[in-house]
Amino acid sequence: MLQPATGTLTKSHAQTVWLKDAFVPTGLPLDVLAGAGTRMTVKRGQEIFAEGGDADACYRLAEGSVRLVKLMVDGRRQVCAFPRVGDFLGFETDDEHYFSAEAISDCTLVRYPRRIVETLLAEDKSFARHLRKITARGLQEAYQRMVLLCHKSAQERVAWFLLDLADRADADGAIHLPMTRTDIANYLGMAIETVSRTLGQLKQSGAIAQKSLSRIQVIDRDALEMARGEV
Amino acid sequence: MLQPATGTLTKSHAQTVWLKDAFVPTGLPLDVLAGAGTRMTVKRGQEIFAEGGDADACYRLAEGSVRLVKLMVDGRRQVCAFPRVGDFLGFETDDEHYFSAEAISDCTLVRYPRRIVETLLAEDKSFARHLRKITARGLQEAYQRMVLLCHKSAQERVAWFLLDLADRADADGAIHLPMTRTDIANYLGMAIETVSRTLGQLKQSGAIAQKSLSRIQVIDRDALEMARGEV
């Protein structure tokens, strides 16, 4: 039943079934998507879709890590989100994407043509409602992040970031940070040096330990939640 | 049929026609809403709906000013948006509102029971698409504001705020600020004193003039756009 092969753009019923089993428990509204998607792989650093580009498809992240980026006219970039495995990308959109998605590690996605999604939206009421919920949640997270960016200190931001990633931790409980410090800094609205210093403080206080540059072990979760402050 | 608790609530065909004439040019998807809404008035300072409350209805702002607020567990508040006349409130939501809406001046709204909107969503494809666009725009604005809160100085924030409100200006071209400085400061993620000082700087530089506490005249729009910096 499981077909986790890595391959270039292929379309097969078996693979969409795999997707269904992996992410879509039978009976959920997303069932209707099974069979509609095309599996694709993207290399680290490559663009999945571009801001301003035609939103002719949306994607589901099956494996790997991605950043959503908004460009500014002066050339600077704003990292808006790090979607997690299972998330939809580029659905909550108008006729064109208003942010771009870039792979920060090799990753696999399932691509759904917009036309098909639109059809399903019209046909399947519960599917439509489910996607509306997803979008609402996106907006909710955005509002939450506004609070963070408006009122939180460096410690609170970094602690919040780590705890947000904690549930993506791998087997031995270590948090994996696939993104660079630059990305983190940009995402949290602070300088890269401050991110580094703050991680150092958390390390020194015994809340976390660093197994490698991109792997962080939570030692004292309570302390980390304390550092995060109230949400 | 429906008799809500707060405010004067009347339902009349004439008024919905007025609504239709005022905001919904014939032929647009929102036409289907005509006749479905109930007109209501809310006094300044009153709550329209509460965060965490049952999202049994959504609203359309017909007249007056409103702020959207998110509460934090430590009691602090985050002003997330100042919707403009014609905007939908509380639609981009799950089963319960994840922010509250408060009137900052006496205002009139049209209330649409969620049940009716859901029905229309299922029946009318173009209406559904229109509401999806509205939601997408909300998310887009939220992302834009993240950029602002992450990378912008006090001057840039205030200038951005004024220019954002400039198209709501009244007849003689003056911008009306119905919200308090405290609200503005909270919304822009800065201290109230800094808002005041920054307005003073813009006034001294000749970009704006103050006709009264809540009325600001744009003198040099180019200078103001310069102060806003790149978006």
Next chain:
DNA sequence: CGCTGGATTGAGGCGGTTCAATTCGCGTGG
């Protein structure tokens, strides 16, 4: 006229930025 809440103005301190210098991590090639 005095009261009250919001807005303004001033002085001082702190957190985070900026700039600069190392150090670290890791792939590459000798």
Next chain:
DNA sequence: CCACGCGAATTGAACCGCCTCAATCCAGCG
């Protein structure tokens, strides 16, 4: 296998913008 090199991360020091605290001003109103 180790030396090398480059980009990323860390560390240090000085600076600056915004916040905080406190005093004062102002408008609206009984």
